Amino acid sequence: MTVALLYSITGFLLFLMGICGxxxxxxxxxxxxxxxxxxxxxxxxxxxxxxxxxxALPDPVPHGLVLTGIVIGASATALMIYLIGVLRYVSPGDNDSGEEE
Amino acid sequence: MAAATPSDILLCLLILSLALGVLGDANPFRGVIIFIVFGLVMALSWTRLDAPDLALAEAALGAGVIGVLFLVALRKQGEKDVSLATQRLRLNSVTIISGLLLIVFIVYLGALGVFSAWKTPGKGLVEPVYESLHLTGVSNPVTAVILNYRAYDTFLEIGVLYLVMLSVFALQPDEKAKFTSTEQYDRMLRSYARGIVPFMVLAAGYLLWAGAFRPGGAFQAGAMLGGAGILLHLSRPAMLLDMRGLVARLSLVAGFFSFCILGILAMLYGFDFLQWPSHLAKHAILTVETASTLSIGLTLTGLYASVERKLISPAIFYSGEEDNP
Amino acid sequence: MTAHLVITVVLVPILASIFTLFCGDMMRRVVCQIAGLTVLGSTCLIAYQTGHSRDVLNIVLSGWEAPLGIRLYLDGLSALLLLTTAIIAVCITFFAEAYFGVKARSGRLTFFWPLWFLVWAALNGLFLSGDVFNLYVTLEIINLAAVAMVALPRTHESLKAALNYLVIAFLGSLSYLFGVAILYTSHGTLDIQLLAELAGIDGPYILAAVLIFIGLMIKTALFPLHFWLPPAHASAPTPVSALLSGLVVTASAYMIIRLGFTVFAPLMHTPLTLLLGVLGGLAVLWGSVHALIQERVKMVVAYSTVAQLGYVFLALPVVVSGSDLAAMVWYGVLYFVICHACAKTAAFLAAGTLINVVKHDRIAQLSGAAQHWPMVFMAFGMAGVNLIGLPPSGGFIGKWLMLQAMINSGQWLLVLILIAGSLLAAGYIFRVLGIALQTSEDSRPPVPAPLQLTLTTMILAVLPLLLGVFSQLPFSLLAVGSPFGALP
Structure with a gap:
């Protein structure tokens, strides 16, 4: 089994575990x-x-893509954590800003 | 191709068991701690796979800043566990989609025996990347990819960070944050922060500069700067992050804006959008990287402060609500 | 020259987004209007030049040709979508200005504007992108901004809807990203045109296709992945609902058509499309039936989106039956999507105008409302004509093309679903209009609807009818760079 294959399989399994989660x-x-x-x-x-x-030298293009992916993923996670925090402070039926909707 | 050594197998097993811990542990707090460890071990595996740039980014951003955000969120959440679904397994879209993806994979793995039949991946773009590397102004190929070959993606990616900060501003309460600290004033932490923060800023500067020829670059440096900001806030619980000033807002958009300006300049001089002429490429990349580092650092600190409810939104500035006690 | 214009339509909204962060109220409005009109003007020029030269345009970025660099790709389809987006976006800009009114002049709602322009830039970027990874980045900007805008009312319901939307959009993006990664691993490029040349059916290719389509199906809210859409679209402030239902879902529908007929064209000739067709059919029926039983106008319009997006997939099984029919499906679906974007925006804006004057949108209490606000209901009715697919609307032309293709290939079940969907659409539109048109005893003097709201709604409601009457021009534009040449 090559290194690439081993880590690919680990990646697949992590993906599956995340989905199960x-x-x-x-x-x-x-x-x-x-x-x-x-x-x-x-x-x-x-x-x-x-x-x-x-x-051999690794392919740097996927590294660039993953770096972009990490930053975008971190941004989305940060937004999610922030929204969870806001949700905690706004209880059902509470109209925080006086919108008519 | 290199054969996997026992240490590789051990590392993979470690990653998988940590992931299991993150998802399976009954205590969410412990789950987050394991998640941080998971991020660090992931960083190890990036190093193993010859991707040190990613290792730095993962350790600083994935495990570091995001881990801290998770911890703060949990502390704020306290005993009240926010969840949308009332039951454990409800027929909502998340469940359906996840299930669907799961089925796709199991069927796929079974039917095709993927891993025995998986063809060796092609060469990819290794050769073209290295052939033109001398024209990009940097010698680190990953930096060349994200800031020269595919600079347009990175430009939009900086836009994503800017967007998240905007979203936070758009959802800030309209009154000024009233942060009353219940935390003990920690003398140890404070003197530690006083010692370490200047070094972190220095390290960020080094990472930024080193990104041209060795692992590092704007994102890693920005995350380091963000970490310094967070540490500063941790050591002074009562400190608020004031985003009302012009300088703060300028720093926030510096990265995004510098890409725009340099892109327009390139076009005015008859080049393509975001094309760096090879003799100026080094300077152009350093300029956008410096500006981006500043923006990323401030954004990450701002995100931390907003989750801690220690952020003074620039909106307060417009509403003319000055503090007259 | 066109290359500069193309960059302009991405850059100007971005610059507007940055400037609105620094401006005071008066200045901000000026910036919004100038930016909006500049983009509208540029897209008009782009559409004119594309239609005139009849050439597709590859715009190299950063000076690196594909596969190393990223290129933008401008054909008739991109040009038409840019123009439609610009018209809709300018209308929404003016509508939002009047709708938020004083509230958005200070406080947190001022950040609606930078977010809004960023979404517009990303939409333009998405329609122009010629690179699968770049599509991912633009799509992510659109989704994250949409999430923040759904949460804008800051109520418990809207935050819950936003979080649900975020989780699902995140999952959809990851699925798409995985597909892109597999494509890159096996072909060594991310450029759409190069990928289309290299495409050949094998294991990784099918896996990539399935992952990318699942990701995009989530984002277009195809049945049974549609649960997130109605709450998110209905609980957002009206300009945001209009943006989501009019433009954001159009973006992912566009990606399905674009990738489906280039990178995944070989798969379109396999029975896999049958599955998409079945799901599309279920979406049409499910969405329409639910739209029929809603109690609020905005919920009706939101469920209608689920139903109407079903048509995008419903016609796909016909593609197997030959290239003439495939061409009809391609033109039909795209024309339908474009007209739907206008009509759906108009329907949401009409609902929003109503909320602005009546302060609610419960259908049961709208009895007699058409007497007081005839223009609003006229706009709603005209949008409805398109949603039902009656002549002379553009929606009719789109559906007619799909219908002909289905009849010619003998897919009678699809024909039946299409007709049933149209009848159900007539049901939910006339239900709202019927109640509103009743004469009521209410003699209170009505609040007049603000002109800016009515006018923008009316413009968008008339647009699908114009697209129906003058269909020559848009069709000739669509033919530029079409995979099938001109419409047979």
Whole structure:
């Protein structure tokens, strides 16, 4: 088994675990964690496929894509955590801003 | 292709068991702690796969800043567990989609025996990337990819960070944050922060500069700067982050705006949008990276402060609500 | 020259987004209007030049040709979508200005404007993008901004809807990203045109297709993945609902058509499309029936979106039956999507105008409302004509093309669903109009609807009818760079 294959499989499994986490967990923080695990799985898969062995240079394009992916994923997670925080302060039926909707 | 060594297998097993811990642990607090460890181990595996740039980004951003945000969210959430679904397994779209994806994979794995039949991935773009590397103004290929070859993606990606900060502003309460600290004033933490923060800023500067020829760059440096900001806030619980000033808002958009300006300049001089002529590429990249580092650092600190409810939104500025006690 | 214009339509909204962060109230309004009209003007020029030169345009960015760099791709379809988006977006800008009114001049609602322009820039970027990864980035901007805008009322319901939307959009993006990663691994490029040349059916290719389509199906809210859409679209402030139902779902529908007929064209000739067709059919029926039983106008319009998006998938099984029919489906679906974007925006804006004057949108209490606000209901009715698919609307032309293709290929079940969907649409539109048109005893002097609201709604309601009457021009524009040439 090659290194690339081993880490690709690990990436696949992480992806599956993240999806399972989404199914079986309903708490929002858990769902945010599960989404992050899913994303890590995908990133691991991409980077493993870019790995070309000990002596060869890895493909830098997937690394660039994953870096973008990490930043976007972190942004989405941060927005989610913030929204969860706001939700805690706004109880049902409470009209915080006087909108008519 | 290199064969996997026992240490690789061990690392993969460690990653999987940590992921299981994150998702399976009954205590959400412990789940988050394991998530941070998971991020660090992921960083290890990035290093193993010859992707040190990603290792730095994962450790600083994924495990570091996002981990802290999760911890703060949990502390604020306290005993009240916010969840949308009333039952554990409700037939909502998340469940359906997740289930669907799961089925797709199981069927796929079973039917095709993917891993035995998986063809060796092609060369990708290794050769073209290295062939033109001398024209990009940097010698770190990953920096060349994100800030030269695919600069347009990075430009929009900086836009995503800017967007998240805007979203936070748009949802801030209209009254000024009243942060009353119940936390003990921690002398140890404070003197520690006083010592370490200047070094973190220095390290951020180094990462930024080093990104041109070795692992590092704007995102890693920005995350480091954000970390410094967070530490500063941790050591002074009563400190509020005031985003009302012009300088704060300018720093927030600096990265995004510098891409716009340099892109327009390139077009005015007859080049493509975001094209850096090879003799100026180094300076152009350093300019957008510096501006982006500033923006990313401030955005991450701002996100932390907003989750802690320690942010003074610039909106207060417009409403003319000055503090006259 | 066109290259500069194309960059302009992405950059100007971005600059507007940055400037609105710094401006005071008066200045902000000036910036909004100048930016909006500049983009509208540029897209008109782009559409004119594309139609005139009849050439597709590849715009290289950063000086690097594909596969190393990213290129923008402008054909008739992109040009028409840019123009439609610009018209709708300018109308929403003026509508939002009057709708939020004084409230948005200070406080947190001022941040609606930078968010709004960022979404517009990302929409333009998405319609122009020629790179699968770049599509992911633009789509992500659109989704995250949409989430923030759904949460804008800051009520418990809207925050819940926003969080649900975020989780699902995140999952959809990840699924799409995984598909993109697999495409890159097996073909070594991210450029759509190069991928289309290299495409050949094998294991990784099918896996990538399934992942990308699941991701996009989530974002277009295809049955049974539609649960998130009605609460998100109905609980947002009206300009945002209009943006979501009019433009955001159009973006992902566009991606399905674009990728389906280029990168995944070989798969379109396999029975896999049958599955999409069945789901589309269920979406049409399910969405329409639910629209029929809603109690609020905005919920009716939101469920109608679920139903109308079903048509995008409903006609796909016909593609197998030959390239002439495939061409009819391609033109029909795209024309339908474009007209739907206008009509749906108009319907939401009409509902919003109503909320602005009556302070609610419960259908049962709207009895006699058409006496007081005839223009609003006329606009709603005209949008309804398009949603039902009656002549002379553009929706009719789109449906007619799909119907002909279905009849010619002998897919009678699809024909039946299409007709049933249209009848149900007539049901939910006339239910609202019927109650509003009743004569009521209410003699209180009505609050007049603000002119700016009525006018923008009316413009968008008339647009699908114009697209129906003058269909020559848009069709000739669509033919530029079409995978099937001109309409047979």
């Amino acid at each position: 989404l199914i079986f967990r309903s708490s929002l923080i858990r769902r945010a964690l599960a989404l992050n695990i899913t994303a890590s799985g995908i990133f691991l898969f991409i980077v493993a496929q870019a790995y070309k062995g000990e002596s």
